[in-house]
Amino acid sequence: MKLTIKKDLLLNALNKVSKAISTKNLIPVLAGIKFELKKKKLILTASDNDITIQTMIDATNDDDFKIESEGSIIIQGKYISDIVRKLPDKYINIEVVDELKILIYTENSEFNLNGISESEYPNIGLEESKKKVHINSSVFKDIVNQTAFASSNEESKPVLTGINFNIVGDVLECNSTDSYRLARKIVKLSGASEENYNIVIPSHNIIEFSRIIDDEDDDIELHIFNNKILFKTGNLKFESRLINGTYPNTSNLLPDESYLVVSTNLNAFYDVIDRVSILTSDKEKNIVTLETKGDMLVLKSSSVEIGRVEEKMPIAKNNSEDIKISFSAKYMMEALKSFSTETVDIHFVGEIKPILIKSSEDETLTQLVLPIRTY
Numbered sequence: 001m002k003l004t005i006k007k008d009l010l011l012n013a014l015n016k017v018s019k020a021i022s023t024k025n026l027i028p029v030l031a032g033i034k035f036e037l038k039k040k041k042l043i044l045t046a047s048d049n050d051i052t053i054q055t056m057i058d059a060t061n062d063d064d065f066k067i068e069s070e071g072s073i074i075i076q077g078k079y080i081s082d083i084v085r086k087l088p089d090k091y092i093n094i095e096v097v098d099e100l101k102i103l104i105y106t107e108n109s110e111f112n113l114n115g116i117s118e119s120e121y122p123n124i125g126l127e128e129s130k131k132k133v134h135i136n137s138s139v140f141k142d143i144v145n146q147t148a149f150a151s152s153n154e155e156s157k158p159v160l161t162g163i164n165f166n167i168v169g170d171v172l173e174c175n176s177t178d179s180y181r182l183a184r185k186i187v188k189l190s191g192a193s194e195e196n197y198n199i200v201i202p203s204h205n206i207i208e209f210s211r212i213i214d215d216e217d218d219d220i221e222l223h224i225f226n227n228k229i230l231f232k233t234g235n236l237k238f239e240s241r242l243i244n245g246t247y248p249n250t251s252n253l254l255p256d257e258s259y260l261v262v263s264t265n266l267n268a269f270y271d272v273i274d275r276v277s278i279l280t281s282d283k284e285k286n287i288v289t290l291e292t293k294g295d296m297l298v299l300k301s302s303s304v305e306i307g308r309v310e311e312k313m314p315i316a317k318n319n320s321e322d323i324k325i326s327f328s329a330k331y332m333m334e335a336l337k338s339f340s341t342e343t344v345d346i347h348f349v350g351e352i353k354p355i356l357i358k359s360s361e362d363e364t365l366t367q368l369v370l371p372i373r374t375y
Contacts, residue, residue: 001037001071001096005057006064007084010092013044013055014081016212016236021077022048029120032074035094036118037067045124046077051205052124053212056235071096074116080104083111126230126237129223131194133167135187137213137220137233143174143185144210146338146365151203152178159245162200167193175250176203181331182250182354182368183338197224200247205240212236253354253368258347261318262292266344266359269297270336272311276301277329279309286329287372292322301329323348326374327355335367 017033025031025048036043042065045054059065073096084092089106096102096115104111144163152160157179164175170192174185209231213220223230231238273288276299280286291298297315302308325348335357336344347356357367 001035001073002068002094003037003042004066004068004091004093005042007087007090007092009057009064011081011084013042013057014077014084016055017044017046017053018077018081019208019212020046020048020051020053022050023078025049027122029074029116030122031077032116032121033077033080034072034074034118034121036072037070039067039070042067045121047122047124050202050241051208052126052237052239054124054126054237058235072118073100073102074118074121075102075113076116079113126239127223127225128221128230128232129225131224132232133172133193133197133222133224134190135172135220135222136190137215137218139187140220141210141213143172143187144206146185147174147176147183148203148207149334149338150176150178150181150183150367154178158243159200159247161204162202162243162247163206164247164250165197165199165201167197169193169196175247177248177250177253180328180370181335182253182366183335184250184254184366184368186364198247199224199229200243200245201229201240202243209238209240212238254366255347255349255353255356257349258318258356259350259353260292260321260323260348262297262346262348263316263318263343264297264313264346266336266339266341268313269344270333272297272299272313273329273333273336276309276311277333279303279306280329287326287374288329288332289324289326289374291324292317294322323351325351325355326372327369328372331369332357335369338367339365 021031030048034045040059042057059067083104087106087109093105100115102113102115147163160178166173170189172187172189176183221232228239228241276288277286280301288299288301295314297313300310339359341359341361344357344359352371355369
């Protein structure tokens with residue numbers, strides 16, 4: 001195997017696949033990246049058994065990439081990434097000598113690495129389904145940004161550590177909850193799915209995938225199987241395991257009617273909560289109390305050790321009712337951050353009932369935060 005490749009091209013590909021390398025993996029070969037050099041392309045693959053990432057570099061442009069001889073080798077991921085990142089040259093040469101010795105060199109630098117035979121690497125198929133689902137990449141990124149934060153970190157409830165994708169026809173409903181809050185995003189797909197799906201994808205994995213998608217890749221294909229999902233976009237393939245188990249019916253959490261709806265400027269509301277939460281002593285719960293008094297909203301928090309704070313801001317209400325309710329500032333701020341609209345509508349059902357956050361400017365997104373009893 002011998003090639004000359006533009007540094008930036010190789011580094012971009014390495015940065016993507018290296019997200020699937022685990023330093024804690026018990027299988028040493030999985031700390032490596034599989035290089036497969038074929039007639040017109042270089043394929044890089046990395047896996048940690050939880051996710052597998054594969055990307056391909058086309059050798060169609062001789063200025064970017066020249067192949068002298070084909071072959072395959074496993075190169076230790078950490079070292080190849082560091083070497084390529086730190087070499088100052090525009091082009092890098094990679095050559096396999098004596099079957100398992102890898103030579104990485106430029107005009108003034110030379111590195112010798114020990115490789116691993118490709119025969120030791122697990123057989124990774126990355127198979128595609130005939131019944132694929134298409135989704136726009138920017139819509140997909142919005143889904144992840146607006147829902148993933150609400151999933152649980154508690155491994156005692158594995159199903160809640162993922163995002164629920166429920167596909168029926170041309171409608172995709174995504175839910176994420178940790179039992180204290182809920183994020184829901186509903187989008188219309190460009191075409192109807194041949195089958196209905198109800199799956200749970202680990203949040204950590206789906207966040208990782210959304211980070212490595214190129215902005216120029218418009219279309220993402222979803223290939224869904226019983227225990228895994230394959231995302232395909234451009235020259236990138238990303239496979240993740242699915243979480244076993246039945247996702248709770250989150251529709252039961254969403255109240256049908258509102259006792260009071262408060263409309264306010266999103267950024268102003270966020271900033272007030274941010275300031276009021278400064279004096280909360282418990283950074284995890286950081287409880288803030290909200291009270292409506294006519295057309296004013298009063299937010300306050302207090303701590304015996306630190307002190308107390310109170311802020312007011314003008315609001316619009318749908319009726320003359322008032323409410324007093326407490327909630328986690330952290331959860332409310334994360335819910336508000338998921339909106340990119342100018343205003344939000346806060347729906348109150350009662351002092352111990354869930355708080356709904358919506359916006360008439362974006363009806364695809366719903367956030368729910370449970371109140372906290374302070375008495």
